[in-house]
Amino acid sequence: MAGSTIDHLVSVTVFLGALLLFISLFNQTLQTAILYQRHRYLAAKCSDLLDNMLLTPGIPTDWGKSNSTPTGFGLQDPEFTQYRLSPFSLMRLWSSIGDPVYYPKTGKTYSNITMGFGNFLLMPSTEAINYATATRLLGINGLYGFQLTIMPIVTISITETKPANPLTFNIDVAGKGFPLANANVIYCFIKVIQKGQGKYPYYAADYGSGYTDARGSLTLSFQGISATDSYALIVHASLSGLMGVGYRERVTSDKRYVLPLIDSMEDRRILLAHSYDVHYYGPPESAVFYNATFVLLTEDFTLREMPMDNSTGKIGKVNYGQGQPYGTLTIPTYNPGILIITYESNNEYGVILMPWGMSSMAFPVVFGDNPFSREWVATDIRQVIVNDIAYQATLALWSYEGYQVIG
Amino acid sequence: MMRTVEILLVVIIITAAFIISSFFAVLPLPRRVSPLNLRRIALTTLQMLDVNYGLSETVFKDLSDPAWGHLQIALSACLPPNIIYNLTVYEVQSEGETKLYRFIKSISNTESLGIASDSASYLAASSNVTFHVIPEKIGERGSGGTLYILNCSDANGWWITGYTAQSLAQDLYNLLSPYFQATIMVQNTTQLGQLLNGTKISSSPYESVTNAVVINTCGEAVPLPSGYYSSVGVGRDASGYYSLYCHTLGRRVSQYNWTWISIVGYPLYYVTNTALFSNEQNNWGIYGMKHVGEAGLNAFLRGINGENYVRDTQWITLGGGGNPSSALVHLSSTAQYFTNYYGVYPNAYQTATRAVPSWIQDRYNLKATTYIFDPVIAGGKEWIAGATFIHQNATGHINGKFIPIGLARTTDIRITALGILSYYKPRLYRSEYTANGTSRLVVLQLGQIGGI
Numbered sequence: 001m002a003g004s005t006i007d008h009l010v011s012v013t014v015f016l017g018a019l020l021l022f023i024s025l026f027n028q029t030l031q032t033a034i035l036y037q038r039h040r041y042l043a044a045k046c047s048d049l050l051d052n053m054l055l056t057p058g059i060p061t062d063w064g065k066s067n068s069t070p071t072g073f074g075l076q077d078p079e080f081t082q083y084r085l086s087p088f089s090l091m092r093l094w095s096s097i098g099d100p101v102y103y104p105k106t107g108k109t110y111s112n113i114t115m116g117f118g119n120f121l122l123m124p125s126t127e128a129i130n131y132a133t134a135t136r137l138l139g140i141n142g143l144y145g146f147q148l149t150i151m152p153i154v155t156i157s158i159t160e161t162k163p164a165n166p167l168t169f170n171i172d173v174a175g176k177g178f179p180l181a182n183a184n185v186i187y188c189f190i191k192v193i194q195k196g197q198g199k200y201p202y203y204a205a206d207y208g209s210g211y212t213d214a215r216g217s218l219t220l221s222f223q224g225i226s227a228t229d230s231y232a233l234i235v236h237a238s239l240s241g242l243m244g245v246g247y248r249e250r251v252t253s254d255k256r257y258v259l260p261l262i263d264s265m266e267d268r269r270i271l272l273a274h275s276y277d278v279h280y281y282g283p284p285e286s287a288v289f290y291n292a293t294f295v296l297l298t299e300d301f302t303l304r305e306m307p308m309d310n311s312t313g314k315i316g317k318v319n320y321g322q323g324q325p326y327g328t329l330t331i332p333t334y335n336p337g338i339l340i341i342t343y344e345s346n347n348e349y350g351v352i353l354m355p356w357g358m359s360s361m362a363f364p365v366v367f368g369d370n371p372f373s374r375e376w377v378a379t380d381i382r383q384v385i386v387n388d389i390a391y392q393a394t395l396a397l398w399s400y401e402g403y404q405v406i407g
Numbered sequence: 408m409m410r411t412v413e414i415l416l417v418v419i420i421i422t423a424a425f426i427i428s429s430f431f432a433v434l435p436l437p438r439r440v441s442p443l444n445l446r447r448i449a450l451t452t453l454q455m456l457d458v459n460y461g462l463s464e465t466v467f468k469d470l471s472d473p474a475w476g477h478l479q480i481a482l483s484a485c486l487p488p489n490i491i492y493n494l495t496v497y498e499v500q501s502e503g504e505t506k507l508y509r510f511i512k513s514i515s516n517t518e519s520l521g522i523a524s525d526s527a528s529y530l531a532a533s534s535n536v537t538f539h540v541i542p543e544k545i546g547e548r549g550s551g552g553t554l555y556i557l558n559c560s561d562a563n564g565w566w567i568t569g570y571t572a573q574s575l576a577q578d579l580y581n582l583l584s585p586y587f588q589a590t591i592m593v594q595n596t597t598q599l600g601q602l603l604n605g606t607k608i609s610s611s612p613y614e615s616v617t618n619a620v621v622i623n624t625c626g627e628a629v630p631l632p633s634g635y636y637s638s639v640g641v642g643r644d645a646s647g648y649y650s651l652y653c654h655t656l657g658r659r660v661s662q663y664n665w666t667w668i669s670i671v672g673y674p675l676y677y678v679t680n681t682a683l684f685s686n687e688q689n690n691w692g693i694y695g696m697k698h699v700g701e702a703g704l705n706a707f708l709r710g711i712n713g714e715n716y717v718r719d720t721q722w723i724t725l726g727g728g729g730n731p732s733s734a735l736v737h738l739s740s741t742a743q744y745f746t747n748y749y750g751v752y753p754n755a756y757q758t759a760t761r762a763v764p765s766w767i768q769d770r771y772n773l774k775a776t777t778y779i780f781d782p783v784i785a786g787g788k789e790w791i792a793g794a795t796f797i798h799q800n801a802t803g804h805i806n807g808k809f810i811p812i813g814l815a816r817t818t819d820i821r822i823t824a825l826g827i828l829s830y831y832k833p834r835l836y837r838s839e840y841t842a843n844g845t846s847r848l849v850v851l852q853l854g855q856i857g858g859i
Contacts, residue, residue: 011410
């Protein structure tokens with residue numbers, strides 16, 4: 001009788017233990033499978049969402065050129081099909097990487113897509129499309145988070161190897177995974193012509209071309225440039241359909257300068273602010289005299305000036321502090337180009353470039369939330385064209401719902 | 408003891424079940440769980456390489472041409488470092504219904520594309536290919552089919568700043584003559600007078616005065632033949648106003664069922680004849696022209712509608728008479744479709760300063776069809792900057808059409824062409840695309856390396 005009871009007890013205990021063990025083992029397998037399925041769904045959603053953003057122009061189709069908030073989100077250039085993006089819609093995306101800039105005279109905060117000193121692009125928060133609006137328009141608000149990165153494929157780094165006699169540069173052209181050997185390089189050298197204190201300086205442009213060597217490098221030199229001259233160099237490189245833009249400036253006045261701020265996309269109006277009004281430098285400083293020119297980049301990459309009347313704010317003077325108004329100017333066209341502003345302050349000179357249309361200076365775009373510390377992030381890639389410049393669009397997508405989700 | 412043995416047997420069975428089910432329930436590799444869409448990357452890469460037809464040019468080059476090397480460098484440079492590729496080019500050969508793909512060349516940065524790869528294909532056309540497009544002629548399947556372009560050497564234009572009526576006439580001829588059975592330049596006002604009389608002015612067997620299309624290239628001015636059509640009671644009223652000529656013109660449009668096109672500005676605002684008005688000017692220094700004013704358009708509309716002549720000086724368009732000065736107008740969806748169909752691409756939005764009000768439809772028995780621009784509301788009224796207005800008589804028959812393009816100067820004749828083509832819709836017959844040796848298929852296959 002006792003033996004039978006012990007047998008019973010041992011068998012039931014072993015059975016229950018085995019049952020629990022196998023339930024947990026099967027459960028783990030099922031759980032992993034479900035998780036894999038979710039991740040696969042997320043990857044498919046990522047691909048679909050990226051196509052949705054890149055293959056529709058949004059509503060209205062020309063929202064990139066207006067001040068209005070779109071009712072449908074899309075970045076395609078309405079004048080083209082396939083993966084061609086509007087350089088103006090991209091300008092209106094609130095940048096996730098640059099620190100926002102506050103300008104007290106307008107009381108607005110500006111999205112900062114500046115690429116180093118002298119290459120400014122500042123879009124007011126009232127016109128920039130923020131992440132929350134984009135998720136709402138895409139119908140993923142509260143369900144998914146994303147970060148959209150649109151980076152130029154061709155990177156052109158310009159190094160000044162000799163400051164004068166002759167001024168020499170080393171140009172390195174590379175793609176995502178390889179240097180661009182034998183690329184056709186066309187350059188435009190802009191020298192600031194010094195007119196004297198209190199005058200409006202202008203520029204002289206010099207053009208040339210060359211080819212990169214097997215390492216993707218090219219050396220350029222310019223005679224007749226002294227170490228105190230201010231300049232800007234814009235370089236355009238292309239090979240078999242891949243095109244990119246690079247730039248570099250040298251200025252003698254890097255504290256007092258003119259800061260271009262976009263005021264209205266619809267009216268193509270730009271504000272020109274004294275740098276002291278934005279950066280709050282110390283003691284009182286002198287006014288800045290500027291001369292602005294808008295140029296289009298033609299197919300052979302020569303610059304073609306689009307004339308602006310003086311009444312549109314082509315030349316002027318700005319100062320900082322209360323009672324000193326900012327300058328305004330109107331870009332004459334919606335064709336992408338570059339706003340070149342030469343300036344003088346206290347006999348120091350410089351040049352500022354601002355792209356009109358994201359692609360004119362191959363500015364990158366980073367839009368959306370930060371994917372860092374998300375549990376599972378799916379990514380997908382497309383090669384896109386923005387006004388003939390090659391970019392790579394990457395979407396990182398993560399889910400806010402479901403099992404094992406952090407955040 | 409027996410039960411323990413039984414339980415152990417059960418445990419062995421469940422363990423076996425678990426092992427067997429685990430064997431079949433193989434989880435995929437993480438790369439397959441969350442894959443890059445390699446097919447899309449391949450397609451967009453090919454499209455990018457062909458942005459300025461660079462790829463299409465390269466794949467037709469000799470195999471020893473350095474352009475193939477450049478293509479490989481570009482391909483390596485634009486793909487992420489962990490992506491491996493194989494690009495293969497085939498020539499497309501057609502034999503009847505069958506298509507053969509002959510291998511031309513392959514470029515790769517790897518010997519094997521690994522366990523998972525995907526590909527996209529792209530058809531490149533040779534730049535040497537000549538594509539024939541044969542348009543259907545307007546009038547081929549019905550009446551009409553004659554286009555008259557007013558190219559009067561004895562008339563001046565207004566609001567066609569930067570052009571002359573003659574240069575616009577030539578451009579319109581080049582643009583539209585393939586679509587008409589007969590395109591005839593009306594070389595002077597005398598020939599216009601003959602037309603108004605219903606007389607043919609050329610030897611073309613296809614010329615037909617009735618149901619013709621007439622384009623006035625003089626902008627806001629309209630050529631006036633001397634003689635009968637400038638006489639009292641026909642061209643000018645008892646008070647000397649030439650708005651009566653516009654009324655007569657309206658009657659002729661209705662009588663011959665013409666499609667009358669005003670290419671820019673306020674229609675029929677002046678009459679022009681350099682001989683008749685050699686000492687007259689339009690108040691802006693253009694001689695050979697006489698002011699008619701707002702009464703011209705009103706008289707013309709009355710003429711089309713079969714009403715008696717009344718000199719009505721009410722300004723009815725935008726830009727005057729208490730109406731808004733201008734409005735921004737957008738190409739209608741129909742017009743946008745036809746821009747692609749006919750390859751005529753004017754700017755998608757324009758400034759209208761002389762758009763006609765929509766109420767003229769009720770007032771003059773007109774009906775706006777095939778809008779070039781979507782109507783806009785401004786100043787509480789609806790304005791139409793471009794559409795074909797058809798006039799229907801009491802029996803419902805169409806007798807007369809009017810296309811007023813109420814845009815600001817300078818004139819864009821592509822809008823005129825688009826307006827005519829979207830109304831008549833001549834078909835385009837395109838030639839065969841895949842002729843032998845003219846197409847090459849480019850296949851880009853991508854794989855991933857690294858990771859698991």
